[in-house]
Amino acid sequence: MAGRSMVVRLLLMLAVFSVAFSIEDKCAACNAVAEELEIGLSNEKPRNHLDMRHRLDSTGQRRGKVIDYRVSELRVVDLLDGLCEKMQDYTLQKVDSSRKEWIKVDSWDNLTMNKQEARAYSKDISSYCGRLLEETEDELAELIKKGSVKVGDVSKVLCQDLMIHIREMVMLVDHMENSEFHKLAFRNVGVPDVLLLSSVVALSVSVFYASFSSGSIIYMESISVASPGAALMGNHLFSAKGGNNSARRGEPSKNVSSRPSVVNIGALFTLDSTIGRVAKIAIEEAVKDVNSNSSILPGTKLLVKIQNSNCSGFLGMVGALKFMETDVVAIIGPQSSVVAHIVSHIANELQVPLLSFAATDPTLSSLQFPFLVRTTQSDLYQMAAVAEMVDHYGWREVITIFVDDDYGRNGVSALDDKLAERRCRITYKAGIPPGSVVSRSEILDLLVKVALLESRVIVLHVNPDSGFMVFSVAQYLGMMGSGFVWIATDWLSSVLDSAFPLPLDTMNSMQGVLVLRQHTPDSDRKKAFISRWNKLTGGSLGLHSYGLYAYDSVWLVAHAIDAFLNQGGIVSFSNDSRIRSAEGSSDLNLEAMSIFDDGMLLLNKILQSDLVGLTGPIRFNSERSLVLPAYDIINVIGTGFRKIGYWSNYSGLSIVPPETLYARPPNRSSENQHLYSVIWPGETLVKPRGWVFPNNGKQLRIGVPVRVSYREFVSQVQGTDLFKGFCIDVFTAALNLLPYAVPYRFIPFGDGHKNPSYTELVNLITAGVFDAAVGDIAIYTNRTRVVDFTQPYISSGLVVVVPFKKMNTGAWAFLRPFTPPMWMITAAFFLIIGIVVWILEHRINDEFRGPPRRQLITILWFSLSTLFFAHRENTVSTLGRLVLIIWLFVVLIINSSYTASLTSILTVQRLSSPIKGIESLKSSDEPIGYQVGSFAEHYLTEELRISKSRLIALGSPEEYAIALQKGPKKGGVAAVVDERGYIEIFLSSQCKFRIAGQEFTKTGWGFAFPRDSPLAIDMSTAILQLSENGDLQRIHDKWLMRSSCSLDSAEIESDQLHLKSFWGLFLMCGIACLTALLVLFVQIVNQLRRRASGSTTNFVSDAPTGSRSGQLRRFLSLIDEKLDRSSGENKRRKIEGAFTESNIDSELGNNPYRTATGSGNSSNQHG
Known part of the structure; x- marks a missing residue:
C-alpha cells in the first residue's frame, strides 16, 4: 500500500513540475494575442454581403437571407482561424533585469537572442493562444458579431472584460521571525504589476520574503534590507505570475538562519556495489575530516544522510524525494547514470x-x-x-x-x-x-x-x-x-x-x-x-x-x-x-x-x-x-x-x-x-x-572485367571461371605474401562483346555487389572518392598515338632546321650587320670605300663571310668592332644550333602527322579515337573540355590501326588517346605508329576495395614487396615484353628551330647596332655644327646656307667624308688592326688633326 502511495505521489510531483514550463505572465501573453487579433481587424478589407439564397422554391424563386459580412460567422472564422499559428511569430524578449515582453519577430535570421530558446517561447504562446481561444471563443465570437470588438479595444475586451485570465489577486507579504508570522501588507489588485507603497515595520534580519499567491503558483522574492533593524519603505515593484478567482494565503518562509549550526547533505548510491562499498567509507571519512578541520565551516557541523538507490531509477527517485523532506542543501551521487537522469529532474525543480x-x-x-x-x-x-x-x-x-x-x-x-x-x-x-x-x-x-x-x-x-x-x-x-x-x-x-x-x-x-x-x-x-x-x-x-x-x-x-x-x-x-x-x-x-x-x-x-x-x-x-x-x-x-x-x-x-607534460607546449x-x-x-x-576474414563460410566476391582487347592484362579462360593475365598474376602473387589465407572467387563482369565500363565496376563495390575488383583499373580522383585502391602495381598515363613513317629528306632538307620566319630574320640581320659595319667603317677604312658598286659588294661579302668567320676586311673603329663581336657570337650560336638540328633531321625518323602532342591535338578540330571502357573519354570531355562529337570509340588494336591509317579525311582519326600500358602493347606489333609528345597524365593501376578496407592496406604492402624483390618486373616481362619494332625513343617532338628560341640574341645584336649608329650620328652632328660656325669651310657652294636641303647635303657629305688619321704623316695604304689613343679620340670628335679638304680633293669625291 505504501509503495502504491509513493507511485501516486511521484506522478503528482511530475505533473506539478510540468507547470513550470507554462506561460508565466499570462496577462502579457494575452495582450500579445490581442495585438495579433487587432492586426487582423485593421487589415480587414470591405466585403460584400453574403448571399445565402441558394435554395429555389416551387415557383423558381431563390429563398434565403442576405447577411451583412460584418456580423457573419464567416468574419469570425476569417479573424480567428490561423490566429494561433500566427502567434508562432512571437517570442519573449527581455526588456530589463526584471521585465520581459512579447514581441513579433520580423526575421528569425536577424534575431540576436538564442534562436532555440526563442522558438520554444513561440511554441509556448501558440499553445497558450489555443487554450485561450478554447475558453473564450464563444463569447469572443458573439462580441465580434455584435461589433463590440473594434481596433484599439481588443486587449480590453479579451484580457479584462472577459475576466478569464486577469482576476483580482491578493498580495501577501509574509515574514517569519522567531516562529511568529507577521503580515506586512495586504492589498487587492487587478493588474499584473503590483507596487507596494505602504511603509513596512523595521525588521531584525537582513532579508524578508514577499509571497505572491496566484492560483497554482506562489512566487517568492527575496528583498535585501540595508541593515538589520532598518526600515523598509516599500516602493518595490513585484510581478505577479498570473491570477485566479480565489487567492490563497501563502505560508511563510521557514527555517531562516544566518549561520546554521548543522547543514545536511545527502548521499545517494548503491551500497552493495563495487563503487558503493568504497564510496560509503570515503564519504564518511571525508565528512569526519571536514568536521575536524576548524578552517572550514566554523561553528557549523556537516551531516550526511545516505540512501541506497540499488541501481534503480525508481528507488533513486524515492531516495531523492526523502532527502527533500529533510532539508538537505546538496546531494552526493548518484553513481548510476540511469538514476542521475531521473533524480536530476527533481534536483532542478527543488534547486538542490x-x-x-x-x-x-x-x-x-x-x-x-x-x-x-x-x-x-x-x-x-x-x-x-x-x-x-x-x-x-x-x-x-x-x-x-x-x-x-x-x-x-x-x-x-x-x-x-x-x-x-x-x-x-x-x-x-x-x-x-x-x-x-x-x-x-x-x-x-x-x-x-x-x-x-x-x-x-x-x-x-x-x-x-x-x-x-x-x-x-x-x-x-x-x-x-x-x-x-x-x-x-x-x-x-x-x-x-x-x-x-x-x-x-x-x-x-x-x-x-x-x-x-x-x-x-x-x-x-x-x-x-x-x-x-x-x-x-x-x-x-x-x-x-x-x-x-x-x-x-x-x-x-x-x-x-x-x-x-x-x-x-x-x-x-x-x-x-x-x-x-x-x-x-x-x-x-x-x-x-x-x-x-x-x-x-x-x-x-x-x-x-x-x-x-x-x-x-x-x-x-x-x-x-x-x-x-x-x-x-x-x-x-x-x-x-x-x-x-x-x-x-x-x-x-x-x-x-600527464602532470609532467602540462608545463610543456601540447x-x-x-x-x-x-x-x-x-x-x-x-x-x-x-x-x-x-x-x-569473416568466419561465416563466405568467399570474397572479386569482380574481374571481361576484356575483348588487350587480353594480356586480364582474360577469362574459355569455358571456366578462371582468369589469367598480368593483373591476375600480380594479384595472386600479392595474396601469397599475406600472412593469412584469403578465400575468394572471381566473378566475371561484362558481356564479352565489348570492354565493360570500369567506372560501373567500381561503383558495384560501393553498392555491395562485389567485395573487390581486380584488373587494369586506373586510379583517378572520382574513383578514390568511393573506394580504396592499393598501391599502384604499374605506372600509367594517357598518351597520344599518331601515324609514323620515315620521311624522305629530299634536296631541300637543309632548309628544314629553321622555320621560315627564322630564315627571314636571320637573312635580314646579315644584311643589317653589313650595312651598319659599312656606315661605321667607310669614313676611316679604305677597305670599305670606293665606287658604289664596290661598296655594295663589300657590304654583302662582309656580312655573309661572317657566317664562317672568314671576312677579309678588318674593322678599325671601336664601334664597328663592338658590333662585329656581338654579331659573331650570335652567328656562333645559330650555326651550332643549325648543325645539330640538321643532323637530327637527316638521321631520325619523323612524324607524318601535324599532331605533335596533346596541346596541338586539343587545339585542332580533328577526330580523336579512344578505347571503349577506358577513362580516357571522361578525361578528354570533363578535364580537357573536348567535345564528345570529336571522340570515336574503338574496341581493339586492329581498329586503332585502321582508324589511324585512314586519317580524318577518310573517316578515321587523327590520333588515338589511351593509357600507356595499352599503347605499349599496341606499338609492339604496329610499327607504323608512335607516341607524340609526352605522357600528359600521371596515374597507375591498382586493385579496388571498399572504403577503409584493411585488406587494401595489406595488399599495398605486398605489392611493394613484389616490387622490391623483383617479382613484379618478372611478371611484367612475362606478359608485356615488347617486340623489336618498338623503339626506345618513341616520343618524337619537332626538331625545327623557332625564332622564339633566338629572339634574345637578335635583340642584343639589334641594340648594339642601334647604339653604334646613334653614337656616330651624335659625332657627325657635332662636327656639322662646328663647321657651320667657321668661315673657311664650304660644303656645297650652290646650296643656300640655311635651307634644309643644303643642311641634309652637308650632313650626307660629312658622313661620306674620308678622314685623315694624322696631319703630319703619310697615309698608310694598309690600315693596321689597332689604334692609338689619339685615333680613338678622333672617332669621338676630339682629334685636333682632323682636316677638311676642298671639293676638288679626290679623296672627298662621292664614289
Missing part, C-alpha cells in the same frame, strides 16, 4: 545541487540539468582515449559490447563519434540487458555472432557482473587467444583496484586485456590517505578512483557551503505552492517537500571552486567538466596488471605522467604518441592485425 562522483554518461548535459555537477570525468573523454588507442595501433574497425542503458548506449555513441573523427568505425554494436537478468546462454549467443565478424578489436563497456561473464564465455569460445584485442573501460579497473586479487579463474579469462582507469596524480596527501584506507579496511577492500572522487566531492561541497555562508547565504527552504495546490497532496504528504531558496547561489559557489584534492586539481571549465581529464592504460598480465602508459586530453598517448603529433609494449591475448608481443 547534485554532485555525481560516478555518473559518466556524456549526455548528462548542464543545459538540461543545470543543478547536476559531475565531479568525475565524462565518458566523452574515456571514449576519446579508446579512439586514440585504436588509431595508434592502426586498427580501423571495432566491435562494441555494451550494457543497454543510458550509460552503455550513450557511451558507445560517443565512441562512434570519436572513431569517426579518425576515419575508424564501429562495425557491430551488441547490447546486453541491464541488471543481473542476463544469462550465460544469452552472452554465448551474442559472442558467437561476434566471432563470425571480421573485426577482432572488441570494446567492452558494461557493468562488472555482465563483464566478467563476457570474459568467461569468450575464453570458452577461444576468443581470448591470439588475434583478438579486448579493450575494457574503467568498470574493470574499479574492480581490479578494489577487489584485488581476483580469483585465479577470473584473472585467467582476462589475460592480455587493455583497461582504462581514471588517472589521479600521485601526491603525499593521496599516499597518506591510501595508507589510512588500508588501516580502515584491513586490506580487505581496495581504494579505486571513484572512491577518491567521492571523497573530494564532500570536500568540494563543504568549501562551497562555507563560501556560501560567508557571502551571507541563508539555508532556508520554502514549500512549493504547485504541490500544495495539487489535489490530494495532503494525503500524500507532498507538502513536506521544499525548495532550497538559495540553491542557485550554492550551485554557483560549487562551480567557482578551485582547490586541490586527492584526485588533483578540482576546477570546472565552461562546460562544467573537470579540467585536465586523463586516464591510465593498464595491461592485465598473469595474476596482476601493469601500466603501459597514459592518455590525457592535453597531450594524447604518452609513457610520461604536442599531439603521431611521433610523440607512445605506449610501452603490450602482452596481447595469446601471450604474444606481436600486435594483432585487428581483423580477419
Whole structure:
C-alpha cells in the first residue's frame, strides 16, 4: 500500500513540475494575442454581403437571407482561424533585469537572442493562444458579431472584460521571525504589476520574503534590507505570475538562519556495489575530516544522510524525494547514470545541487540539468582515449559490447563519434540487458555472432557482473587467444583496484586485456590517505578512483557551503505552492517537500571552486567538466596488471605522467604518441592485425572485367571461371605474401562483346555487389572518392598515338632546321650587320670605300663571310668592332644550333602527322579515337573540355590501326588517346605508329576495395614487396615484353628551330647596332655644327646656307667624308688592326688633326 502511495505521489510531483514550463505572465501573453487579433481587424478589407439564397422554391424563386459580412460567422472564422499559428511569430524578449515582453519577430535570421530558446517561447504562446481561444471563443465570437470588438479595444475586451485570465489577486507579504508570522501588507489588485507603497515595520534580519499567491503558483522574492533593524519603505515593484478567482494565503518562509549550526547533505548510491562499498567509507571519512578541520565551516557541523538507490531509477527517485523532506542543501551521487537522469529532474525543480562522483554518461548535459555537477570525468573523454588507442595501433574497425542503458548506449555513441573523427568505425554494436537478468546462454549467443565478424578489436563497456561473464564465455569460445584485442573501460579497473586479487579463474579469462582507469596524480596527501584506507579496511577492500572522487566531492561541497555562508547565504527552504495546490497532496504528504531558496547561489559557489584534492586539481571549465581529464592504460598480465602508459586530453598517448607534460607546449603529433609494449591475448608481443576474414563460410566476391582487347592484362579462360593475365598474376602473387589465407572467387563482369565500363565496376563495390575488383583499373580522383585502391602495381598515363613513317629528306632538307620566319630574320640581320659595319667603317677604312658598286659588294661579302668567320676586311673603329663581336657570337650560336638540328633531321625518323602532342591535338578540330571502357573519354570531355562529337570509340588494336591509317579525311582519326600500358602493347606489333609528345597524365593501376578496407592496406604492402624483390618486373616481362619494332625513343617532338628560341640574341645584336649608329650620328652632328660656325669651310657652294636641303647635303657629305688619321704623316695604304689613343679620340670628335679638304680633293669625291 505504501509503495502504491509513493507511485501516486511521484506522478503528482511530475505533473506539478510540468507547470513550470507554462506561460508565466499570462496577462502579457494575452495582450500579445490581442495585438495579433487587432492586426487582423485593421487589415480587414470591405466585403460584400453574403448571399445565402441558394435554395429555389416551387415557383423558381431563390429563398434565403442576405447577411451583412460584418456580423457573419464567416468574419469570425476569417479573424480567428490561423490566429494561433500566427502567434508562432512571437517570442519573449527581455526588456530589463526584471521585465520581459512579447514581441513579433520580423526575421528569425536577424534575431540576436538564442534562436532555440526563442522558438520554444513561440511554441509556448501558440499553445497558450489555443487554450485561450478554447475558453473564450464563444463569447469572443458573439462580441465580434455584435461589433463590440473594434481596433484599439481588443486587449480590453479579451484580457479584462472577459475576466478569464486577469482576476483580482491578493498580495501577501509574509515574514517569519522567531516562529511568529507577521503580515506586512495586504492589498487587492487587478493588474499584473503590483507596487507596494505602504511603509513596512523595521525588521531584525537582513532579508524578508514577499509571497505572491496566484492560483497554482506562489512566487517568492527575496528583498535585501540595508541593515538589520532598518526600515523598509516599500516602493518595490513585484510581478505577479498570473491570477485566479480565489487567492490563497501563502505560508511563510521557514527555517531562516544566518549561520546554521548543522547543514545536511545527502548521499545517494548503491551500497552493495563495487563503487558503493568504497564510496560509503570515503564519504564518511571525508565528512569526519571536514568536521575536524576548524578552517572550514566554523561553528557549523556537516551531516550526511545516505540512501541506497540499488541501481534503480525508481528507488533513486524515492531516495531523492526523502532527502527533500529533510532539508538537505546538496546531494552526493548518484553513481548510476540511469538514476542521475531521473533524480536530476527533481534536483532542478527543488534547486538542490547534485554532485555525481560516478555518473559518466556524456549526455548528462548542464543545459538540461543545470543543478547536476559531475565531479568525475565524462565518458566523452574515456571514449576519446579508446579512439586514440585504436588509431595508434592502426586498427580501423571495432566491435562494441555494451550494457543497454543510458550509460552503455550513450557511451558507445560517443565512441562512434570519436572513431569517426579518425576515419575508424564501429562495425557491430551488441547490447546486453541491464541488471543481473542476463544469462550465460544469452552472452554465448551474442559472442558467437561476434566471432563470425571480421573485426577482432572488441570494446567492452558494461557493468562488472555482465563483464566478467563476457570474459568467461569468450575464453570458452577461444576468443581470448591470439588475434583478438579486448579493450575494457574503467568498470574493470574499479574492480581490479578494489577487489584485488581476483580469483585465479577470473584473472585467467582476462589475460592480455587493455583497461582504462581514471588517472589521479600521485601526491603525499593521496599516499597518506591510501595508507589510512588500508588501516580502515584491513586490506580487505581496495581504494579505486571513484572512491577518491567521492571523497573530494564532500570536500568540494563543504568549501562551497562555507563560501556560501560567508557571502551571507541563508539555508532556508520554502514549500512549493504547485504541490500544495495539487489535489490530494495532503494525503500524500507532498507538502513536506521544499525548495532550497538559495540553491542557485550554492550551485554557483560549487562551480567557482578551485582547490586541490586527492584526485588533483578540482576546477570546472565552461562546460562544467573537470579540467585536465586523463586516464591510465593498464595491461592485465598473469595474476596482476601493469601500466603501459597514459592518455590525457592535453597531450594524447604518452609513457610520461600527464602532470609532467602540462608545463610543456601540447604536442599531439603521431611521433610523440607512445605506449610501452603490450602482452596481447595469446601471450604474444606481436600486435594483432585487428581483423580477419569473416568466419561465416563466405568467399570474397572479386569482380574481374571481361576484356575483348588487350587480353594480356586480364582474360577469362574459355569455358571456366578462371582468369589469367598480368593483373591476375600480380594479384595472386600479392595474396601469397599475406600472412593469412584469403578465400575468394572471381566473378566475371561484362558481356564479352565489348570492354565493360570500369567506372560501373567500381561503383558495384560501393553498392555491395562485389567485395573487390581486380584488373587494369586506373586510379583517378572520382574513383578514390568511393573506394580504396592499393598501391599502384604499374605506372600509367594517357598518351597520344599518331601515324609514323620515315620521311624522305629530299634536296631541300637543309632548309628544314629553321622555320621560315627564322630564315627571314636571320637573312635580314646579315644584311643589317653589313650595312651598319659599312656606315661605321667607310669614313676611316679604305677597305670599305670606293665606287658604289664596290661598296655594295663589300657590304654583302662582309656580312655573309661572317657566317664562317672568314671576312677579309678588318674593322678599325671601336664601334664597328663592338658590333662585329656581338654579331659573331650570335652567328656562333645559330650555326651550332643549325648543325645539330640538321643532323637530327637527316638521321631520325619523323612524324607524318601535324599532331605533335596533346596541346596541338586539343587545339585542332580533328577526330580523336579512344578505347571503349577506358577513362580516357571522361578525361578528354570533363578535364580537357573536348567535345564528345570529336571522340570515336574503338574496341581493339586492329581498329586503332585502321582508324589511324585512314586519317580524318577518310573517316578515321587523327590520333588515338589511351593509357600507356595499352599503347605499349599496341606499338609492339604496329610499327607504323608512335607516341607524340609526352605522357600528359600521371596515374597507375591498382586493385579496388571498399572504403577503409584493411585488406587494401595489406595488399599495398605486398605489392611493394613484389616490387622490391623483383617479382613484379618478372611478371611484367612475362606478359608485356615488347617486340623489336618498338623503339626506345618513341616520343618524337619537332626538331625545327623557332625564332622564339633566338629572339634574345637578335635583340642584343639589334641594340648594339642601334647604339653604334646613334653614337656616330651624335659625332657627325657635332662636327656639322662646328663647321657651320667657321668661315673657311664650304660644303656645297650652290646650296643656300640655311635651307634644309643644303643642311641634309652637308650632313650626307660629312658622313661620306674620308678622314685623315694624322696631319703630319703619310697615309698608310694598309690600315693596321689597332689604334692609338689619339685615333680613338678622333672617332669621338676630339682629334685636333682632323682636316677638311676642298671639293676638288679626290679623296672627298662621292664614289
